[in-house]
Amino acid sequence: METSIIKSQAYGKDRVRVVRVVRHADGWQEIADYSVCILLSGAAFESSYTKGDNKLVVATDSQKNTVYYLAKTLPADRVMVPEVFATEVAAFMVKKYSHVTTCHVKIITKPWERMKFDNKGHPHSFYREGKETRWTEAFVTRAQAGLSVKMNSGFYDLEVLKTTNSSFTDFWRDELTTLPDMPDRVLSTKVLCQWTFVSDDLDTLQKTPFDTIYAGAKRNTLDALANDPRAWVHASVQTTLYIMADRILNDFAAVDDVYYALPNIHYFPFDLSKFGLKNLQADAEVYMPIADPSGYITATVSRPAKGKL
């Protein structure tokens, strides 16, 4: 007799590749390109794991079909913003199948940039610019008063580098320390940034300016790194991270907290003293990028709890 119990389960279809094109009457066209992961869970599915009973199992093939069905039948503005489409798909599943407790939908986007000629956007031709990837995930759960939603959005693989105005000095020193103070250094990282949303109400959440927040998070990330005028911000990756997140929280009330993971991809000045050449500290011009290991600086930043303000 089986004695083990299911502690958690979720099943569905991953990497559902769907492209939606919107064709306007004047010839202007838009594109959204997604890889969707859709997962269902609920106590009713336990017997499919433990008893070979498939009666309530909505086939993952049908879940994949639903993504294409909704991409075609929803109004375009419900599809073209990934956060809105994720909540639409998840809410559809929870409403349609009464034995589904939670539907988790994650969307990884492939951002196509509109081609520009003579500063004018081309009506129907696009190219892939940056390497960074926008993604979002929605968890829609059946609740007493309707549906409740939790959402994260973010981007990863935004590669940045600055050649000065970054330092790391005055850190803990002991017998295991070999790193010299670095009053001026090359700083490079591959940014992962993600944020959660305040609201758990589906209708309120769907009205969030998701595209504006995405653009603002990216702009603040770049601007804090390159331009923040406060000298202490550039004292370490930790300080830069905190300012990036603080700016996003100040700009967007709909955002609840912000998480960054910033690998510190080291570029060390190459010691050329054997050849009679000065290339260290203030003389550094030639660097050796180090693939591994990298530093790895992370934090989740939020507003102070209410009452502590």
Ligand SMILES: O=c1[nH]c(=O)c2[nH]c(=O)[nH]c2[nH]1
């Ligand atoms: O910005 C930095 N933070 C650190 O914690 C650290 N540690 C290190 O060796 N280099 C750096 N740089």
